[in-house]
Amino acid sequence: MDIVQDAITWLNDPLNWTGPDGVLSLAAAHVRVTLLAVLLAAVVAMPAGVWLGHRRRGGTLGVVVANTTRALPTLALLTLFASAGLFGNTATVLACAVFAVPPLLTNTVTGVGGVDRDVVDAARGLGMSGARRLWSVELPLSVPLVAAGVRTAVVQVLATVPLAALVGGRSLGSIVVTGFGTQRYGQVLAGGVLVAALCLVAEGLLALAQRAVSPRGLQPAPARSSRRPTPVAATADSGSD
Amino acid sequence: MLLADAPPNPWFSWQYVTNNSADIRSALGQHTSLTLQAVAIALVVALPLAALAHARPRLAAPVVGTAGVLYTVPSLALFALLAPWTGIGRTTVLIGLVAYALLVLVRNILVGLQGVDPAVTDAARGMGYGRGRMLWQVELPQALPSIVAGVRVATVSTVALVTVGVVVGYGGLGQLMFRGFRSDYHAEIMTATVLCLVLALVCDVVIVLVGRWLTPWSRSTRMLADSEV
Numbered sequence: 001m002d003i004v005q006d007a008i009t010w011l012n013d014p015l016n017w018t019g020p021d022g023v024l025s026l027a028a029a030h031v032r033v034t035l036l037a038v039l040l041a042a043v044v045a046m047p048a049g050v051w052l053g054h055r056r057r058g059g060t061l062g063v064v065v066a067n068t069t070r071a072l073p074t075l076a077l078l079t080l081f082a083s084a085g086l087f088g089n090t091a092t093v094l095a096c097a098v099f100a101v102p103p104l105l106t107n108t109v110t111g112v113g114g115v116d117r118d119v120v121d122a123a124r125g126l127g128m129s130g131a132r133r134l135w136s137v138e139l140p141l142s143v144p145l146v147a148a149g150v151r152t153a154v155v156q157v158l159a160t161v162p163l164a165a166l167v168g169g170r171s172l173g174s175i176v177v178t179g180f181g182t183q184r185y186g187q188v189l190a191g192g193v194l195v196a197a198l199c200l201v202a203e204g205l206l207a208l209a210q211r212a213v214s215p216r217g218l219q220p221a222p223a224r225s226s227r228r229p230t231p232v233a234a235t236a237d238s239g240s241d
Numbered sequence: 242m243l244l245a246d247a248p249p250n251p252w253f254s255w256q257y258v259t260n261n262s263a264d265i266r267s268a269l270g271q272h273t274s275l276t277l278q279a280v281a282i283a284l285v286v287a288l289p290l291a292a293l294a295h296a297r298p299r300l301a302a303p304v305v306g307t308a309g310v311l312y313t314v315p316s317l318a319l320f321a322l323l324a325p326w327t328g329i330g331r332t333t334v335l336i337g338l339v340a341y342a343l344l345v346l347v348r349n350i351l352v353g354l355q356g357v358d359p360a361v362t363d364a365a366r367g368m369g370y371g372r373g374r375m376l377w378q379v380e381l382p383q384a385l386p387s388i389v390a391g392v393r394v395a396t397v398s399t400v401a402l403v404t405v406g407v408v409v410g411y412g413g414l415g416q417l418m419f420r421g422f423r424s425d426y427h428a429e430i431m432t433a434t435v436l437c438l439v440l441a442l443v444c445d446v447v448i449v450l451v452g453r454w455l456t457p458w459s460r461s462t463r464m465l466a467d468s469e470v
């Protein structure tokens with residue numbers, strides 16, 4: 001097919017890869033914006049999530065935040081920020097950070113708050129103070145869920161950043177948007193492949209990273225009896241006691 | 242801040258709404274019809290897929306996995322991948338929307354089907370229920386709360402996602418947002434945003450009500466809190 005041919009030609013042109021608007025530089029900008037946005041969101045969401053989880057509160061708050069931002073279109077926030085006077089990547093970072101908050105917040109709250117009550121009671125029985133319980137019991141046990149939240153947030157923001165190309169942000173999405181604007185569908189296809197590849201690779205790498213940071217005792221062992229599943233499963237469908 | 246001597250460019254303007262009501266109404270109509278159609282198609286596709294994955298557990302991982310990969314591909318990239326074949330316009334947007342709604346629906350239906358109390362299915366089997374009747378009369382009704390929760394999430398996120406269709410010229414209210422951004426018309430962006438949120442809210446409430454009507458045996462407020470996937 002013609003367009004596929006065009007896309008392959010586009011991808012094989014070294015000039016499309018180097019230079020200030022080349023694939024490499026755009027990909028770097030893409031990743032940079034993503035990391036900034038997730039970092040910004042984490043600074044806000046994680047302390048709040050840890051506190052709410054430790055106090056065993058805020059379950060509904062998380063759901064409300066998640067549902068509201070789900071209904072709010074990314075494009076709306078981007079255009080709002082962009083035309084409010086924040087140009088380029090500032091608007092992108094802020095808008096994406098807003099969308100990274102819900103996964104981080106809900107996962108931190110459920111991660112810390114969902115730690116088995118018996119374990120926390122045992123820690124209390126050992127004489128641990130609230131802060132010590134949080135630091136050496138609840139936080140380590142919540143790592144898998146928090147890591148899952150980070151992974152969701154990063155992949156989601158990676159997927160959102162391309163949209164910012166519509167309002168002037170620089171990312172791999174620029175290739176697609178420029179392609180649509182100039183009706184070069186080979187370039188559109190090439191850009192789409194690049195964006196999709198970036199997200200899928202990131203998802204795969206982060207899945208590995210998530211497994212690596214989870215404490216060994218919490219990693220799902222395939223051949224063990226179902227009495228001690230990971231906290232993920234335990235909170236998802238609270239089993240019978 | 243340039244607000245001092247710039248011409249007024251308010252974020253909220255009723256005058257904009259009255260002057261452009263036909264325009265807004267057509268964008269809203271396009272948005273609504275795309276959303277409803279996408280969710281309906283996704284539901285029709287997801288039900289047999291999930292039932293199949295439930296009946297043959299070995300297929301569950303590939304089915305959910307494929308839907309997951311589709312879901313990971315960003316919307317802009319998906320539209321870019323589809324546009325060369327399906328052209329610029331409604332079909333492209335619709336296919337993209339269905340693909341995204343599919344994952345949420347398949348996963349929720351599957352979770353619902355797997356969560357049916359084994360005692361119930363055992364009882365039904367003891368009464369002589371076959372596979373099909375079991376699925377239709379026992380398992381699906383039992384899974385309804387989970388299915389309704391999935392439809393809610395899918396619908397609300399589809400409402401938001403339609404706006405991305407602007408890249409292929411078919412973004413419903415996104416069209417207004419983008420035009421407003423291009424011409425720096427604040428009221429146009431804000432009106433479209435508010436309408437999006439209202440549309441999502443209305444759809445959500447309607448689905449909750451339909452869900453209650455479908456499951457008269459579980460009159461609880463539980464469903465309101467269960468929407469998290």
